[in-house]
Amino acid sequence: MTDLRAGVVGAGFIAAAHVNAYGATPGVRLVAVADPVADKAMELAARADAKAVADLEQVLAAGVDVVSVCTPSPTHADLVVRALEAGLHVLCEKPIARTLQDAQRVEQASRRASGLLMIGHVSRFEPDHRRAKDLVEAGHLGEVRMLSHSTTSSMPGWSEGDWLSDQEESGGPLVDLAVHSFDFAAWLTDSEPIRVHAVGADTAAGPCTYALATVRYANGAIALVETSWGHPVSYGFKLSSEVVGTDGRLSWDYDHLAGGTLHVAEREVTRWEPLGDRGFRAEVRAFVDAIRASAPSPVPASAGVTALRTSLAARESVRNGTMVDLTTWGRA
Amino acid sequence: MTVGVAVLGCAHVSHAWSYARSLSVSSTARLVGVFDVDPQLCEPFVRDFDAPVYPDAAALVEEADVDAVVVCSATADHRSYVEMAAERGRHVLCEKPLATTVHDAAAMIAACQRGGVQLHCAFVSRFLPLVQQARTVLQAGQLGDVIGMVAGNRGRPPLPPQYPDWITSPSQAGGGALIDHSVHVTDVLRHLTGREVRRVSAEVDSLLWGLSVDDVALMTMTFDGGAVASIDPSWSVPAGNPWDYDFYCRILGSVGSLSITDTAESLQLVSRHVGSGLRNVSFGADADTAMIEAFTASIRSGTVLDPCADGTDGLRALEVALAGYESAHQRQMVDLPRPQP
Numbered sequence: 001m002t003d004l005r006a007g008v009v010g011a012g013f014i015a016a017a018h019v020n021a022y023g024a025t026p027g028v029r030l031v032a033v034a035d036p037v038a039d040k041a042m043e044l045a046a047r048a049d050a051k052a053v054a055d056l057e058q059v060l061a062a063g064v065d066v067v068s069v070c071t072p073s074p075t076h077a078d079l080v081v082r083a084l085e086a087g088l089h090v091l092c093e094k095p096i097a098r099t100l101q102d103a104q105r106v107e108q109a110s111r112r113a114s115g116l117l118m119i120g121h122v123s124r125f126e127p128d129h130r131r132a133k134d135l136v137e138a139g140h141l142g143e144v145r146m147l148s149h150s151t152t153s154s155m156p157g158w159s160e161g162d163w164l165s166d167q168e169e170s171g172g173p174l175v176d177l178a179v180h181s182f183d184f185a186a187w188l189t190d191s192e193p194i195r196v197h198a199v200g201a202d203t204a205a206g207p208c209t210y211a212l213a214t215v216r217y218a219n220g221a222i223a224l225v226e227t228s229w230g231h232p233v234s235y236g237f238k239l240s241s242e243v244v245g246t247d248g249r250l251s252w253d254y255d256h257l258a259g260g261t262l263h264v265a266e267r268e269v270t271r272w273e274p275l276g277d278r279g280f281r282a283e284v285r286a287f288v289d290a291i292r293a294s295a296p297s298p299v300p301a302s303a304g305v306t307a308l309r310t311s312l313a314a315r316e317s318v319r320n321g322t323m324v325d326l327t328t329w330g331r332a
Numbered sequence: 333m334t335v336g337v338a339v340l341g342c343a344h345v346s347h348a349w350s351y352a353r354s355l356s357v358s359s360t361a362r363l364v365g366v367f368d369v370d371p372q373l374c375e376p377f378v379r380d381f382d383a384p385v386y387p388d389a390a391a392l393v394e395e396a397d398v399d400a401v402v403v404c405s406a407t408a409d410h411r412s413y414v415e416m417a418a419e420r421g422r423h424v425l426c427e428k429p430l431a432t433t434v435h436d437a438a439a440m441i442a443a444c445q446r447g448g449v450q451l452h453c454a455f456v457s458r459f460l461p462l463v464q465q466a467r468t469v470l471q472a473g474q475l476g477d478v479i480g481m482v483a484g485n486r487g488r489p490p491l492p493p494q495y496p497d498w499i500t501s502p503s504q505a506g507g508g509a510l511i512d513h514s515v516h517v518t519d520v521l522r523h524l525t526g527r528e529v530r531r532v533s534a535e536v537d538s539l540l541w542g543l544s545v546d547d548v549a550l551m552t553m554t555f556d557g558g559a560v561a562s563i564d565p566s567w568s569v570p571a572g573n574p575w576d577y578d579f580y581c582r583i584l585g586s587v588g589s590l591s592i593t594d595t596a597e598s599l600q601l602v603s604r605h606v607g608s609g610l611r612n613v614s615f616g617a618d619a620d621t622a623m624i625e626a627f628t629a630s631i632r633s634g635t636v637l638d639p640c641a642d643g644t645d646g647l648r649a650l651e652v653a654l655a656g657y658e659s660a661h662q663r664q665m666v667d668l669p670r671p672q673p
Contacts, residue, residue, distance in 0.1 A: 262589075263590075
């Protein structure tokens, strides 16, 4: 079986996670990394002994079978549609797109495409979230009735030209960060969101950089999603989650997962986070396995659309002070 | 070409099942068959892995496509199965402790040398990612010289019906909690420091469950170079505790300190279907599978690969455990190595 040839478009923070994951996956070889910022492309490409190029067209010219799209959200749709039309298999970072129109354009393109499109909702592949899903599927919680999912941090400092700070570009934490939570909640409850209402507050990081969204699902389950870019820099990134079902309750949080604590001389304490790059590795493995097996997409475009629609509806709710009916809002 | 593996003896039921599961999902190995003197013990392997059951151990070992065996019998029976495999040129992964006596362990090592086969000891704790990460820190000198260590592997009492009788039989198991669990921890401390144990003292007794073997033990030791350590291998975990087994290690070095614990990496569950009260559900990496993969990779490469434990590692940890029993019995510290009889 010949190796799949892979390209990564974008050479930023998340692209590095994809590059590492391709490197750890048997049967696939990274051949090109594209970024308009030549230094970033070269540095990341060098890590994987791949070619540094400027854009998707040059990745296509290098001859690839699969491509990861890891660029700023507003650019996802054009790149994914182009790559699918070129016959490639595509792993698109979350969110699927920045607008619903773009997201629906991507979904339509994926229906016509010969290649597989997977949306990078990496939470599903993180070992903690995966084990939570396993416990629910094994029936240990009975029917899931409510959950909370919180992802909070300071303003990420790694985005090129600080595009995450521009709400037109990124959509703020409700779109860029909470989209993980909305996807996880729909996946865990195995149900469609039917209603969302949200409140937001401004922080030093910008308008509406702290938000709380409540989502109702078709099967009755209720989810609370907390998201923040307004925490102190020293706080780091934290996740906590609770799931309550008719037969049980499940919880975990990043403050209590560190299996190792290292103190060296006068330096700051190091806590060993158990998750590391395990989620991205499992995500890329699932992507490659599905391609090899001609199996359905592990995370299809429809899931990406649902998560984005929930995010955008939550923003609408904050803006207008209304509950948003997801059975009609933003439907194609 | 995959490595054909037979499971020889299933009396260490949960471990045998877990290794068989790892073999059944491996892309580098295949499960050829299982044998136990008690055919009933083989039933889960048929049910879960569709494994052929052999009525005769030698017939299984002699199958042309058996390259290696995994021995999971009662500890006192390890030697006869290991010798049977070694004589027929089959590589061996033997459950821990390697044997109940130093004499048997040495004979197993010699038999595998004569047979030109690898002998691995199933010290699965080496394959915990936290242990390997700790080893990297120590090898890089980040802690300086090791001064002191406190480590443990506590567990539930291995009582029937979940556990077979032999585990709490002095003659079949060679002892209780001390020999059962301390060998894992001693091995990890040797593996982390690269040092040998030179002096052992222990308190050992049956204090909790009314067993004919020890369920509580505390062993202290001094390593080459002067580092000291204490190990808690007790079967001291009551029903209702959030976890059944743990592995932890706290290390003080001359320029740093490190603490690892494998129970951190888990979700907290309360379920009317799972135990009573709060449970930790681990999402840690599967160390059993990592060990099985490293075993088959070693066979394919013709050499025992790092971080696998070999027969000598098994013997060293056993010597320390037996020295612990001797110390508790004699009420004095015991120096290693013991004089040759």
